[in-house]
Amino acid sequence: MEAVAAAAAKDKDKTKAKQRYLKRKKERRKVNKKSKPKPKLRLHRCLDSRMMQRGGGGEEEEPESGVEEEVEEEPPTKKRKISIEPATQDSTPAPAPTVSTPAVSAPLTLPTFPLPALPNPPSKSTLALQGLDRALVNAEIVPASRTVSIVDTDADRDQGTGGTHLGFSEKMRKRLVDLGITELFAVQTSLLPFLLPFSPLSKALYQPYNPPPDVCVSAPTGSGKTLAYAVPIVEILSSRIVTRLRALVVLPTRDLVLQVRETFEAISKGRGLKIGTATGQHSFSHEQAQLVGDHFTSLQGGSSKIDILICTPGRLMDHLKETRNFSLQHLRFLVIDEADRLLAQSFQDWLVQVLQATRPPKPELKYTLNYLARAAAAPSVPPVPDALSPSFLHLDTDIPSFITERKESSCQKLLFSATLTWDPSKIAALGLHDPKYFIVQGQQGEGRVMKGGRDEEESGALLDVVMEKFSMPATLKEHFLICTTYQKPLVFFHLVHSKHILNPNDAVLVFTKSAESTERLVRLFGFLREAIEEARARAQVLELDSSTNTNIVVQAYSSDLAAAERKSILEKFKAREIHILVCSDLISRGIDISHVSHVVSYDAPVDMRKYVHRVGRTARAGREGDAWTLVEEQEARHFKIMMKDAKHLSDVKRLRIGEQEFAPLVPHYETALSKLKAMYSRS
Known part of the structure; x- marks a missing residue:
């Protein structure tokens, strides 16, 4: 019995010692957990440098809690042995061993660069002017308030047009006064001096080596655009001797054709000019009899009974394809009124075919060689050409045409509209020659022209037109x-x-x-x-x-x-x-x-x-x-x-x-x- 009691006392002492051991072991774990360094987070040196810069002066800044700098790791060493003395029941826990941390050197700083920034977008005015022809950028801005009186005999000189001669004759002035037209509006005062300059050479019917410049006019409705092109056409064509189709006016509707014809007939009274129309209102054969003189024989120069033709594009194409001797080679004026509407509608590609009919084909070498062979065999005076235009003379085999000779069409294109298009692709399709633009604007466009540059108000008027701010x-x-x-x-x-x-x-x-x-x-x-x-x-x-x-x-x-x-x-x-x-x-x-x-x-x-x-x-x-x-x-x-x-x-x-x-x-x-x-x- 005593042995059993002694063994029980001994087991009880072992149990208490084991409990003390487990308690010390738990405390040591807590101490080691507190003293053990936390996991390292790898951060970029640039982040350290920026943190140091924000800290100021390049001084080291202590990392935030839970984050330590990245340092080079030391080579692995043996684990330190910590001796544990036998503890008694009333003994206090020993202090936890301290772990030394190696010193960290200051990281190198990299230069900082500014963040990329987007450029400022271009203004609407800059975008509107991109792709425009230089002639349009240099357009002449005409104030809508400009007028010129033609009542006096000398009224066509220096009446607000900068000393420019208006160009029309005294006979035309009297005719306008008889019609009740006593003053000219802005578009007329600008366009007449340009189309009727003082030099008589510029009024010639044929200019194959120096063709006249083309004109584009943008003016408000009711500003007198019809009169602006009717007067120059009548003045220049009045000098003609033989009747040829020299002026073609293309309009979008039949009613407008009749109105424009009335204007031409009123202005050209007593000049002997013959005016015709082609709208489809009459039969096709009736119009053919009114336009051309010979329906049976083919003439290279064409045959015309009229000097001025006013038509719609559809009927014009019918005559170009079906009417024999209907030719546009003698055209001096091609007027496209309401141009924005006509250019937007194809009408069987009427514009391309009309322009092609006015331009002379390229001269070929065989014509020149044929002429030289004929001249060497039997020198004689060549026959009179078949009413060919000067730029089309190389089509006759008996007329010499030299390779270096370059002749252009004498046709001058005039475009008019209150909402004229500024689409570069459509303008390029017209094949304009040295074009001149006139823009008539109201109050917002009444600017002055500065020498050596464009006034701000005038530039604003141009932008208003290009960006379709209509006056x-x-x-x-x-x-x-x-x-x-x-x-x-x-x-x-x-x-x-x-x-x-x-x-x-x-x-x-x-x-x-x-x-x-x-x-x-x-x-x-x-x-x-x-x-x-x-x-x-x-x-x-x-x-x-x-x-x-x-x-x-x-x-x-x-x-x-x-x-x-x-x-x-x-x-x-x-x-x-x-x-x-x-x-x-x-x-x-x-x-x-x-x-x-x-x-x-x-x-x-x-x-x-x-x-x-x-x-x-x-x-x-x-x-x-x-x-x-x-x-x-x-x-x-x-x-x-x-x-x-x-x-x-x-x-x-x-x-x-x-x-x-x-x-x-x-x-x-x-x-x-x-x-x-x-x-x-x-x-």
């Missing part, structure tokens, strides 16, 4: 109204009947988006007038008696009508027999009707160019006019953005009309609308 006549007032689709006819009828846009002596042009819209609006207007007259007969429209005029004559004008009918309608409108002419964009370009005081865009235009040409039908030649645009609610955002991009939004005033103002018209409008629906449902 409007100073006498034009512009308005727009926002309404719903249902209210748009009511708003238009209210404007008419409340005399906002129609006085006894006024004429109104209304533009719609299509021929169908034109016809539908005219019918609706007629039904509304009938409804008002019926209600007035029943004495139910007393509130409209003072402001409603039912004697307004409204007529539709569109491409659906025959040519003779359109001509008759236009003559009645000019004679003030028709008060409101509702039309499509058929006559939005070039048509000049002097008494048009209001232009209404019943359907808002989709682009700025169309807007410019529409509103240009009024406020022409210095007269006053108003332009109204009815904008539906879903179109308002696009319309405002379009005006803002053209920097023209501030010039268009918004007019607000409350529903109570046109409320008296609502019952009559609903009656007219029901009649219109019934008519279309039956048809």
Whole structure:
């Protein structure tokens, strides 16, 4: 029993010793964990150098907690042995052994470099001028306010044109005065001295060795562009002896062809010039008989009965391909009016073929060798060439043509438009020779020309044109109204009947988006007038008696009508027999009707160019006019953005009309609308 008790006491002592040992072992682990260095993180030297620079003065900076510098590792050594003395129950833990850390040398610093930065983007003006022809950059900016009086005998000298002679004869001056033209506008005062210089050699019909420079003109609508090219053409061609086709005027529409012909006939009265047109209005054989003299034999020089041809591009191409002896080799002037529209439409590549017909083909060696052989065998005087132009003489085998001889076409190209294109690709397709640009601008373009450079205002005017900031006549007032689709006819009828846009002596042009819209609006207007007259007969429209005029004559004008009918309608409108002419964009370009005081865009235009040409039908030649645009609610955002991009939004005033103002018209409008629906449902 004593042995068993002794063994139990001994096991108990061993258990206590083991517990003390485990406790010391746990404490040593804690101490070693605290004194053991933490894991190293490898950082780039540049990070250390930047941290030292932020610390200042190149002094070492202690790393943040948990992060130590990267140092070179020492070669591995043997593990240190730590002796543990036998501990007693009341003994205290021994201090943990310290581990020495090797000294760290200061890292080398690298120079810092600035971060890369993006360059400033180019301005809109710089981008707009990129790729433009140098002739366009050096364009002549003409203030729209410049005018010259031609009433006096010496008025064509030094009247605000810098001492430049206007160039036309006394006979032309008297003819212009007889027509009621007493002063010339800006585009005319600039272009006439250029096309009619004082030197008589520059007025020659043929200039094969020194062809005249071409001209591009950008001027607002109604500024007198037709007269600017009609006067020089008549003056220069009046010296001709033999009738040849020497002037070709290309226009986009038939109506504009008739108007330009009237201008030429009025100016050239008494000069003996023969003017013809080709629009497709008459039969093809009838036009052939009017243009050329011989249909059966082929003549190298062509045969023409007219001096000036005014035509549309489609009909011109028909005559170039099908009419025998129709030749353009004698052309002295090629006028492209409304150039932006004609250049945008191909018409069977009419421009390429017309330019090719005016240029002489390259001379070939066989012509020269053939002539020398004939001259050596039997020297004789060569026969008279078959009416060939000087630049086409090498086509005749009996006329010498030397290899070093270079002859060019004498045709001078004249381009006119209120929204002339500045697309380099389209301008390059014209093959312009030493072109001269004239830009007529309003108030924003009235700058002065500085010697040795371009004035800032003048440069701004050029940028406005290139970036399509179109100039409007100073006498034009512009308005727009926002309404719903249902209210748009009511708003238009209210404007008419409340005399906002129609006085006894006024004429109104209304533009719609299509021929169908034109016809539908005219019918609706007629039904509304009938409804008002019926209600007035029943004495139910007393509130409209003072402001409603039912004697307004409204007529539709569109491409659906025959040519003779359109001509008759236009003559009645000019004679003030028709008060409101509702039309499509058929006559939005070039048509000049002097008494048009209001232009209404019943359907808002989709682009700025169309807007410019529409509103240009009024406020022409210095007269006053108003332009109204009815904008539906879903179109308002696009319309405002379009005006803002053209920097023209501030010039268009918004007019607000409350529903109570046109409320008296609502019952009559609903009656007219029901009649219109019934008519279309039956048809």
